[in-house]
Amino acid sequence: MxxxxxxxxxxxxxxxxxxxxxxxxxxxxxxxxxxxxxxxxxxxxxxxxxxxxxxxxxxxxxxxxxxxxxxxxxxxxxxxxxxxxxxxxxxxxxxxxxxxxxxxxxxxxxxxxxxxxxxxxxxxxxxxxxxxxxxxxxxxxxxxxxxxxxxxxxxxxxxxxxxxxxxxxxxxxxxxxxxxxxxxxxxxxxxxxxxxxxxxxxxxxxxxxxxxxxxxxxxxxxxxxxxxxxxxxxxxxxxxxxxxxxxxxxxxxxxxxxxxxxxxxxxxxxxxxxxxxRVSPFRLPHISDVQFGLPRFLKNRLRHYLTSRPCGNPDACNLCGICRDTCPPGAIEIRDGKLRFDYHACIRCFCCRELCPQGVLEVREGALLKIIKKFV
The missing domain is CATH 3.40.50.11440 (LarA, N-terminal domain)
Structure with missing residues (x-):
């Protein structure tokens, strides 16, 4: 067809x-x-x-x-x-x-x-x-x-x-x-x-x-x-x-x-x-993950190093709480005037960045991901 x-x-x-x-x-x-x-x-x-x-x-x-x-x-x-x-x-x-x-x-x-x-x-x-x-x-x-x-x-x-x-x-x-x-x-x-x-x-x-x-x-x-x-x-x-x-x-x-x-x-x-x-190629999102295809036991051990993760920008964030309230695993809290992320619970879906009204949440790359990106 x-x-x-x-x-x-x-x-x-x-x-x-x-x-x-x-x-x-x-x-x-x-x-x-x-x-x-x-x-x-x-x-x-x-x-x-x-x-x-x-x-x-x-x-x-x-x-x-x-x-x-x-x-x-x-x-x-x-x-x-x-x-x-x-x-x-x-x-x-x-x-x-x-x-x-x-x-x-x-x-x-x-x-x-x-x-x-x-x-x-x-x-x-x-x-x-x-x-x-x-x-x-x-x-x-x-x-x-x-x-x-x-x-x-x-x-x-x-x-x-x-x-x-x-x-x-x-x-x-x-x-x-x-x-x-x-x-x-x-x-x-x-x-x-x-x-x-x-x-x-x-x-x-x-x-x-x-x-x-x-x-x-x-x-x-x-x-x-x-x-x-x-x-x-x-x-x-x-x-x-x-x-x-x-x-x-x-x-x-x-x-x-x-x-x-x-x-x-x-x-x-x-x-x-x-x-x-045709248009010139779109600028794509950052490479956020290179762990797919790895055995589960390696994923669990290396996840922090092989993925990007969201992080707050204290100079720009007004602590509206939308990211906290919409985070699927509840991995964000506001404490001591700052956003705090539980990266063990974070599933790297980036819903927080997607829904931030100011667009001020940033991305931090894992150490191994940084190295791998140099060869991609």
Whole structure:
């Protein structure tokens, strides 16, 4: 089976630029009418990681959402907007990111992910608690932001669907699977398979590189991507961003599990010429771990030396406590006016850095990791 990923360009989020760019992007895929039928309730799932302004490139830009809402309405669909942010309530995150204003101005429905449904897993994990609106909508349109990710290297189409897991349950999954990148990637794919998105549209106009998904640097790319298969969309997004396959944990896991869309040879691109869409390679997150593949007894003994770990910056940290409150294993405390980390309990998921509103948590590398990096 072959898969198609459309590539388009939009240099700005101005509606006069973005609206026709989205129409052109979707045209080779059959237009929005191929994915939305009259009367259907259509859940739009943006990236609403945390309460940040649009120019920081942490969340899906609100103008992308506005234009997709308009397209859904043109097709006769009823648009809903939902997510479960990593920290903070959905209204607070939606307000700060500009998404709430769009929802109110367009008359779309904000669908908080606060009620869950227990769904039996189809793989390694036996069950998941998934947001009811996510499962019950007639159609699902995935609206991820193209960003680097300190744990998964890249977050885009598949990773964005982790937002279907509600609130504090995300911390539980980090505890279950977050200490092992391969296991965490498999968990993300099993969530993806519970409810395949009907369409994915990637906001790559202002992307993020470096220490994403919350503390990286905005990177203007002027790109839009769309496709019916989210794994295939991720494969193309990573190639355009110059991210090597060996660092793409989700895509490697998809290949290992035989999930549709992983094979680049089976993916066709349309719209903008692929070579014209390429950008200079993204600056990637620091190498945080070289212990995968080691026997467990060696991992336990050498973990401190073979991994990076988060640390506080006392000159910049205002001790807001968000990192402490959201740390999955509870490895952070505030004591004597400083952040204190229990590195024996820390699972190196970097959720603390991901959700720090000031982006001031730093990274300290283990001694052996420093040496190894000199030869990488």
């Amino acid at each position: 072959r898969y198609t990923v459309a590539i388009g360009r939009a240099e700005t989020y101005h509606p006069d630029v973005l609206q026709p760019a989205l129409v052109r992007l979707l045209a080779p895929l059959g237009g929005i009418a191929s994915f939305v039928k009259p009367g259907e309730r259509v859940l739009l799932k943006p990236n609403m990681l945390a309460a940040r302004e649009p120019e920081r490139a942490v969340t899906t830009h609100p103008e992308i959402l506005r234009q997709v809402i308009a397209l859904v309405r043109e097709a006769g669909g009823v648009p809903l907007v939902g997510d479960s942010p990593g920290v903070g309530g959905i209204r607070r995150v939606a307000e700060r990111s500009g998404i709430l204003a769009v929802v109110e101005e367009t008359g779309a429905e904000l669908a908080p992910f606060d009620e869950t449904v227990t769904v039996r897993g189809r793989g390694l994990f036996r069950e998941f608690q998934i947001a009811r609106p996510y499962l019950e909508a007639d159609r699902l349109i995935n609206l991820p932001k193209l960003k680097t990710h300190e744990m998964m290297t890249m977050t885009c189409a598949v990773k964005n669907l982790f937002g279907a897991v509600v609130g504090t349950a995300k911390a539980g999954w980090h505890l279950k699977a977050g200490a092992d990148r391969e296991l965490f990637a498999r968990m993300l794919l099993e969530i993806y398979l519970l409810r395949l998105p009907d369409l994915t549209i990637v906001d790559g106009i202002l992307a993020m590189e470096g220490d994403g998904p919350g503390s990286g640097d905005p990177r203007h790319c002027g790109l839009l991507l769309a496709g019916a298969n989210a794994v295939a969309v991720d494969v193309i997004a990573a190639e355009l961003a110059g991210i090597p396959k060996k660092l793409l944990w989700v895509e490697r896991a998809a290949e290992k599990l035989g999930i549709d869309g992983w094979d680049r040879g089976a993916i066709d691109t349309c719209g903008l010429c692929f070579d014209d869409a």
